[in-house]
Amino acid sequence: MKGQLFSYDLLLASAFVIFLMALFLLSLESVLGGIDSTELRGEMQEAVQTAADSLVRTPGNPSNWELQPISENGTRSLGLVNSPGELDPAKVAAFFSIGNTSAEYNATLPILGLQRRIYYYNATLESLDGSALYSLQRFPSGSPPQTVSVERLALLNGTPVRFTMVVWRE
């Protein structure tokens, strides 16, 4: 009886079952990792679209926010237009003049709804031929696993321009 219980067959079968279970757990981890990655990408996509929507479709709140430094307490929302689709040059200049590491930049994160998982962003405004007009350059430190960008079109002083915003998580 004892000899049968610890037989070579039983050991082999146990090793095989353990191997299968390990394979199963590894596959499960890979699937869950994929789901996490897709979910994060979706969240980032939503965040960048909402932020870009606020900027190119609203005047911001207060509507003359560009007259004061951007702050979490004083600026309720940020927007670059006075009428939808037409950028206000003064607001554009104010937005793109904030430094990429300044307190003003950090204040824009919650205002633009980018603070849920602390996303960072950069933004550029260029004419349709590709020449840059304004840019708020901040680059990811290291290589973030995912970046998401959005492109919007608008008019600046009657000229079509392309607004691009890139979001990532550090």
Next chain:
Amino acid sequence: MLVSALIMTSALALVSKFEAQLENARPLEDLSADFLAMLEKGGTLEDAAVSGGNGGLIAALGELPPSVCGHLQLYENGTVVMQANRTGCACDTDLVVMRRTFVAREDSTEKEMYARFGGCYT
């Protein structure tokens, strides 16, 4: 037990190879709305309607991002009076459709028209 473990492992291995490939229409919807607003406020739609030439519309379509394909139609009284397609691509099915009304003024007459943009990812 062995068979079910094998089936589950194979199924998981298969599932892990798939990535979400669903096309997200919202970025294209936003871009299409911007595009029509830009054409309307910049006078491109009105110019095309008044001149009767679609060159301006084709040029504007060419400025869309390379990943976007689209076509424009101008309607007057529910009838297509002008059409323009982005050169070099075609949408089998439009992922988004946007419309925007505008007024075309010529001499002392005003025509109420609308532009329809249909777009997809290339």
